Structure formats: C-alpha cells, structure tokens
Amino acid sequence: MIENGLKSAETTVDRRVTATLRSMIVDGSINAGEKISEVGVAKLLNVSRTPARLALRTLEVEGFIQKRDGRGFTVKGVELDDISKAHQVRGALEGLAAGLLAEKGLSEKVETALSKSLELTSRVLAPTQEKGEVIASYQRGNTLFHNTIMESCGNSFIGFAYERIETLPLLKLGVLVYNQDKVEQEMLRLTIGHTQHMIIFDALQRGNQARAEAMMREHSNATVLYSELI
Numbered sequence: 001m002i003e004n005g006l007k008s009a010e011t012t013v014d015r016r017v018t019a020t021l022r023s024m025i026v027d028g029s030i031n032a033g034e035k036i037s038e039v040g041v042a043k044l045l046n047v048s049r050t051p052a053r054l055a056l057r058t059l060e061v062e063g064f065i066q067k068r069d070g071r072g073f074t075v076k077g078v079e080l081d082d083i084s085k086a087h088q089v090r091g092a093l094e095g096l097a098a099g100l101l102a103e104k105g106l107s108e109k110v111e112t113a114l115s116k117s118l119e120l121t122s123r124v125l126a127p128t129q130e131k132g133e134v135i136a137s138y139q140r141g142n143t144l145f146h147n148t149i150m151e152s153c154g155n156s157f158i159g160f161a162y163e164r165i166e167t168l169p170l171l172k173l174g175v176l177v178y179n180q181d182k183v184e185q186e187m188l189r190l191t192i193g194h195t196q197h198m199i200i201f202d203a204l205q206r207g208n209q210a211r212a213e214a215m216m217r218e219h220s221n222a223t224v225l226y227s228e229l230i
Contacts, residue, residue, distance in 0.1 A: 013047060013051045014050075014051045014054045014055065015135075015136040015139055015140070016051075016132050016135070016136060017041070017045055017047055017051040017052060017054075017055040018054070018055040018058045018059065019135055019136075019139060019176060019177075019178050020045060020180070021036075021041065021045075021055050021056075021059060021064075022059060022062070022064060022175070022176075022177055023177050023178055023179055023180065025059070025064050025065075025075055025078065025169075026078060026169075026170070026177050027179060030075055031075065032075050032076060032077035032078070033074060033075060033077070034074070034075045035068065035072050035073070035074060035075075036056070036065060036072060036073050036074070036075055037056075037071060037072035037073070038052045038053045038056060038072075039052075040072075041055065041056065056073055059073075060073060061167070061172070062167070062169065062170075062171075062172040062175060063076065063166075063167040063168045063169045063171065063172070064076060064078075064169050076169065078169045078170070082168065083168060083169060083170050083171070086165045086168050086171055087170075087171070087220065087221055088221065089161075089165055090162065090165060090171060090220055091216075091217045091218075091220040091221040092217065093150075093158050093161055093162050094146065094149070094150065094173075094216050094217065094219075094220040095213040095214065095216045095217030095220065096153075096155075096158060096213065097149050097150045097153035097155070097158050097216070098149055098153070098200060098203075098204065098212040098213050098215070098216035099209045099210070099212055099213030099216075100153040100154055100155055100158075100209075101149055101152055101153045101154070101204055101212070102203055102204045102206075102207050102208055102209040102211075102212040102213070103207065103209045104153070104154050105207060106204055106205060107152070110148060110152045111205070113144060113148045114144075114145060114148055114149075114201050114204070115201075116141075116144065117141040117142070117144040117145035117148065117197070118141065118145070118194070118197055118198060118201060119141070120137045120138065120140050120141025120144070121137070121138050121141035121142060121145070121190070121193070121194040121197060122194060123137045123138065124137075124138055124187060124190040124191055124194055125191065125194070127187075131183065134187075134190075135176070135178055138176060138190055138193075138194075139174065139176045142174040142176055142193070142197075143173060143174025144174070145174070145197055146173040146174045147173055147174065149200075149204075149216070150162065150173065193219070193222070196215060196218070196219040196222075197219075199211075199215050200212055200215050200216050200219065203215060
C-alpha cells in the first residue's frame with residue numbers, strides 16, 4: 001500500500017546491509033550456490049544479527065537467495081538473459097500502468113506519495129550528504145515511486161501479471177543495486193534515474209499518456225543495461 005511506502009519499518013542500517021549484500025551477489029563477490037547465513041552476514045559486514053536477518057528476508061523475497069532445508073540460505077544464480085527477458089515484460093507492465101494513471105488522473109493521495117518519493121530521491125543531488133544516507137533514501141523513494149504507480153493505475157491485472165515474475169533477481173519494484181567501487185558512476189546513474197522520475201511525474205500530472213508510458217518503459221528497462229555493465 002502507498003501508506004506503507006511512506007513509512008518504512010527498516011532503519012538506515014537495515015537498508016544499507018540489504019543493498020550491500022544485493023550488490024555482492026550481483027557482482028559475483030558472493031557466488032551462486034554459496035551458503036549464506038545470519039551469523040555469517042553479521043560477521044562479514046560487522047553488524048548485529050538483526051539487520052543481517054532482515055536483509056536475508058528481503059533478499060529471499062526479491063529472489064536472490066532461497067531457504068535451505070537446514071539453517072541459512074543458498075545464493076541463487078543471476079542469469080542475465082532470463083532477467084533481460086523478464087525486464088521486457090516488467091517494462092511493458094510498468095509502462096502500461098503509467099499510461100493508464102496519466103489517463104485516469106492523479107488523486108491528491110497519489111500525487112502526495114509521488115511528490116514524497118521525489119523528495120527522497122532528490123537527496124542524490126546533495127553531494128555533501130553521507131553516501132550511505134543518500135542510498136538508503138533513494139531506495140525508499142524509488143520503491144515508493146514504482147509501487148505507487150502500479151498500485152494506483154486502476155487495473156489490478158497489471159499487478160497480478162507482475163507477481164508472476166517479481167521473485168526473479170532484480171525484478172522487484174524499486175530494487176537498487178549499488179556498486180561501491182564506482183561511486184561517481186553510481187551517483188550519476190541515480191541522478192539520471194531521479195530525473196527520469198521527474199519527467200514521468202510531469203507527464204502524469206499533465207495527463208500525457210503516451211509520454212508517461214514511453215518514459216516509464218525506458219526507465220524500467222534501464223536496470224538490465226546497468227546489470228550488464230557492472
């Protein structure tokens with residue numbers, strides 16, 4: 001729900017641990033098939049077991065890891081060809097949702113949620129802020145932006161179709177992979193993402209269905225290109 005997006009139960013540390021683990025899986029620092037546990041994550045990232053446990057739960061939902069018969073999880077392989085094909089479907093679904101929402105018009109509640117999401121992602125434009133805080137804020141705003149549009153478009157079958165692919169790695173709405181070894185490149189990418197959000201929001205406000213749909217499709221599919229480059 002939109003209200004849930006505005007108020008996150010996760011702390012900054014929780015989001016940071018999740019983002020770090022996600023990036024390590026995508027870039028191969030943690031190999032497919034490797035066992036990963038709450039204790040191991042806590043030791044690896046020098047955090048308590050609580051954020052480690054929450055991060056593992058999130059990554060399981062996102063399809064990066066799967067529960068073992070005993071304790072712990074196994075890292076799943078990230079097949080870029082499958083992810084690319086699934087992203088084509090997600091891009092079409094998100095584009096359709098944005099187009100329908102533009103045609104339908106924004107309610108005050110939806111406009112408030114989208115404005116809040118832009119406020120959160122805009123912090124990437126403030127270079128003096130601590131990077132960890134910026135990434136956590138961007139993740140929250142990104143999730144709120146994409147969830148709000150899909151949930152508010154007026155066609156529940158879009159969400160139903162999306163549920164069939166959302167458990168694949170990198171397919172969860174708002175998922176953010178951040179490469180800490182390429183800070184300048186990453187901050188540029190997030191800045192571009194924020195700008196695309198602003199363009200989509202403007203199209204939604206103006207009721208420009210074609211522009212909202214095309215821009216959202218392009219924005220959604222950008223994740224695949226990034227995944228191939230890191």
